[in-house]
Amino acid sequence: MFYKVLVGNEVQCQMCFRKCIIPEGRRGACRNRENRKGKLYSVVYGRPSAVHIDPVEKEPQYHFLPGSEILCIGTAGCNFRCRHCHNWHLSQRSIEEMAYVYDLMPEKAVEQALKNKIPTMSFTYNEPTSFYEYVYDIAKLAKEKGLRIIWHSNGALNPAPLKELLKYTDGVTIDLKGFSQRAYDNSSAELEPVLRTLKIINKEGKWLEIVNLVIPTINDDLEEIRKMCIWIKENLGVDVPLHFSRFFPAYRLTQLPPTPISTLEKAYEIARKVGLNYVSIGNVPGHKYNSTFCPKCGKKLIHRTHFMVLSNDIEDGKCRFCGQEIPGIWK
Amino acid sequence: MRLFKLASQLFMGAILGIFFLLPHTGSQAGEPSLKEAYFYRKLGDNETQCLMCPRKCLIPEGARGVCRNRENQSGTLFALTYGRPCSIAVEPIEKAPFWHFIPGHKRLCVATVGCNLRCKYCQNWHISQKRVEEVRHYNLSPEEIVEIAKREGVKSICFTFSEPTAFYEYMYDIAKLAKENGLMTSIVSNGFINPEPLRKLTKVLDAVKIDLKGFSEDFYEEVCFGRLEPVLNTLRILKEEGTWVEIVNLIVPPLNDDANEIEKMCEWIKKNLGDEVPLHFIRFFPNYKLTHLPPTPVETLEKAIEIAQGVGLKYVYIGNVPGHKYNFTYCPKCGRCLIKRVVFFLLENNIVNGRCKFCGEKIPGFWGRNLKKSRGGEHAKTREEKNLDFTNCAHNTGLAILAV
Structure with missing residues (x-):
């Protein structure tokens, strides 16, 4: 296509x-x-290299059926070249180099989800844009069967395919890999198309969460993070969840240290100060900000440890304590 | 008018791939060794990313970029056409078209195969849309090119015909050497190049002609398979660097002849580059994949001139219409005819010391030294005279030089 x-x-x-x-x-x-x-x-249509059942928190999607399972599908290939990629053995390889290639046509994939009573199918691990046709056909079929569809992407696809896929999409997680062209050079890619994608998803009214992997020296400039938060606020609104994710040395950036937790906490403070309502810290299991807090009364709404949901105090999409409406897909 | 391309004197041996190009029999130089590309990065796993043009091609081992000229061999990117020009010709500068760049002087044109765009109307597709293996070529080092230029007594070297960005390394090295040898340099380009290589290039260039192919992203997308924004950025940078720029807009009805679009373009030029940038509206003739379209009606071009003048651009021209009155340069102040041209031939030049001879208005551009009054169709008598006085070049037009 x-x-x-x-x-x-x-x-x-x-x-x-x-x-x-x-x-x-x-x-x-x-x-x-x-x-x-x-x-x-x-060349990867119907030939995934990774098929797993994950918690939806791993996507991450924190405002999307908390604690539910998702059937995740990934193939070989990616249109980025992130030096920090932690799935490089999938994303930075061609299908011939894969250790596993399954034969799973869209009908079978949907069948698997139904059989295992998994409410949501997800396209993740590598870049869904690179196996778009497969994603599209599964999504279309899954929607007919009453399943939900989410995907995790770098967001650098063009408006036409994006809009077409959004028709059969419930939620999207976008990696915003920084807020400067310099940060995107680390991925041999460009920032501008990603911002365009974010605006389109928001405009089409699909549920959107943003991940920002903070990498020391590459995109950890706090001023840049502030600019990013302001851009999100002005263009997407304050209710879009933003996840600051911890970097661990991987692929071609093994010389860098893991992100100091203090950096992530500073980023968190900046985002909150800018006015974003739902900010969290990821890849730091047990951190306070793995959880979701009510922006009005400040009480903890969803208690998470890493990908596990320990308690959920959102009822009918509202804070159980103060009644504040919490955006997301809750049932 | 068809571009002059030279056929090699020498028989080109069987081509067995990049590594096995047979040298021309009797060639002095033989096949040059491969030149490593400028402006790229190594990504690991022997993959490279070219940083020359906005496409920023990711080039895996054994593959080439979109321009077909830059090949990844074992993780190193090589400029395949370095030292392998397919076209060399001596032509009048007016053909570029440069109409404010020492009128009437001869330039040595150099081109290799390759281009980073895919314009459906390309006039030179038989070199721009080919690979180096598909077209006969010479083996000429930058030194040899400059030698030829000196021997031919040209005043400048011009990189044209295909896209110079696609043979950047060769162009840059020649241009640098040419400047050291007192020659002037110019390029004719689509402007689809990244800022960094562009800025480096401007240090060794005197004049740049940019094809502004239209003024909408749609046109660039649909007809050229490129993008407009980087071209505008190139124009801004050239202005910043103070390089002499002339702009060409080839009008292809019905694809880019919308009056509003032309007006927007002219306004953009005025606002960003000033009202003294020469703008050439060029007539399209059916070519390549657009042979079903008719040539541009002359009235369309005249309408474009009116629009440009209305916006306030001072030097607007019509090209590819021999004998049209807008082949001439007029003084924006007194309105008198300053330079008379018929197509590429200079008939009369009334610019003295960069000013209108009649009213003294300063005319922007390069006007060279000792420009004398036009001498009509008369030959320059001696070699020395030819070198110094470029007011007449009609008889040298398109004369292929040669001797590899």
């Missing part, structure tokens, strides 16, 4: 911001879309 044919069997992929021009026999930057005689094919 989403490509143009040029001259001499060359094609231009229209899926993500890169708009790769792909000559015959080659693949795009995502390693998943291959030009065969002037037609662009997805």
Whole structure:
């Protein structure tokens, strides 16, 4: 889906911001879309390399059926080149290099979710944009069967495919990898298309949560974080949950230390001060801000330790203590 | 008018791939060794990211960028066309078109294959949309190019025909050497280049002609498979760096001839670059993948001129319409004709010391030294005279030089 044919069997992929021009026999930057005689094919369709059942908190989605399970699907490939990628053995490889490739056509995948009574299907681990056709077909089918659909993305896809997929989407988690082009250089990517995506998801009224992995020296400038929070407030509103996630050395950034917790706490303070209502700290199991607090009365609403929900005091989408309405998908 | 391309004198041996290009028999230089590309980064796993143009291609081992010129071999990016020009010609500067850049002088044009855009109307697709293996080429080092330029007595070297960004390393090295040897340099480019390589390049360039192919992202997207914004950014940077710029807008009805769009473009130019930037509206002729479209009606071009003048641009021209009165340069103050051209040929030049001969108005551009009154179709008599006085070049037009 989403490509143009040029001259001499060359094609231009229209899926993500890169708009790769792909000559015959080659693949795009995502390693998943291959030009065969002037037609662009997805080589990972129906061939996931990771299929797991996770808690929805792991996505992370903190305002989406807390404590429920999601059926997660990932394949090989990604259109980014994040030097900190912790799923690089999936995302930075082509399908031929995968240790496991399952044969799971959309019907079977949906069947699995239904059989295991899992309410939500999720596309995560690697970049869903890179296996869009597979995501799209599953999402469409799953919606017909009453399942919910969420996905976790770097957000650098183009408006047309995004809008098409949002029709069959309930919630989206977007990695905002920083708030400067410099931070995005670390991913060999661009910031602008991601901001565009965030605005579109928000405008289409789909549930959105944002993850910002704070990496020392790459994107931990507090002024930059403040700017990001202000941008979120002005463009998406104060009710979009923002997760500051801790970085651990991985892939090509093993020389960096893990993010100091104090940095994450500073970021938390900044975001709250800017006025964002739902800010949390991730990848620090047991931290106070794994939990969700009521922005009005300040009481703890959802008590989490890492991915586990210990208590939930949201009733009918409202704070049980003060009645404040909490946005999200609660049932 | 078709561009002059030179055929190699020498028989090109069988091409067996990049590593096995056979040297021209009897060639003095043989195949040059591969040149490592400028402006790219290594990502690990032998993958590279080219940083030359806004596409920022991710290039895995064994593959090339969109321009077809930059190849990743074992994790190193190489500029395949370095030292391998496919076109070399001596032409009048008016053909670029540069109409405020020492009128009438001869330039040495240099091009290799390759381009980072895919314009459906490309006039030079037989080199721009080809790989180095598909087109015959010379083997000429930057030193040899500069030697040829000196031998031919040209005043400048111009990188044109295909996209110079696609052969940046070769262009840059030649331009640098040319400047050291007292030659002037110019490029004809689509402007689809990143700021860093552009700024570096401006240090060795005197003049830049940018194709502003339209003024909507849609047009760039649909017809050129590129983007407008980076081109505008290039123009802003050139202005900042003080490089002489002329702009060409090829009008292709019905794709980019909307009067509102042209007006917006002119206003943008005036606001961001000033009212003294020459703007050339060029007539489209059916070509490449747009052979079903008719040539641009001359009235459309004249309407564009009216719009541009209405906005307040001082130097607007019509190109690809031989003999049209807007082939001429007029003084914005007194309105008199300053430079008479027919197509690419200079007939008369009334700019003296960079000013209108009649009213003294300063005319922006490079006007060179000792520009004498036009001498019509008369030959320059001696080599020395030819070198110094470029008021007449009609007889040298398109004369292929040669001798590898």
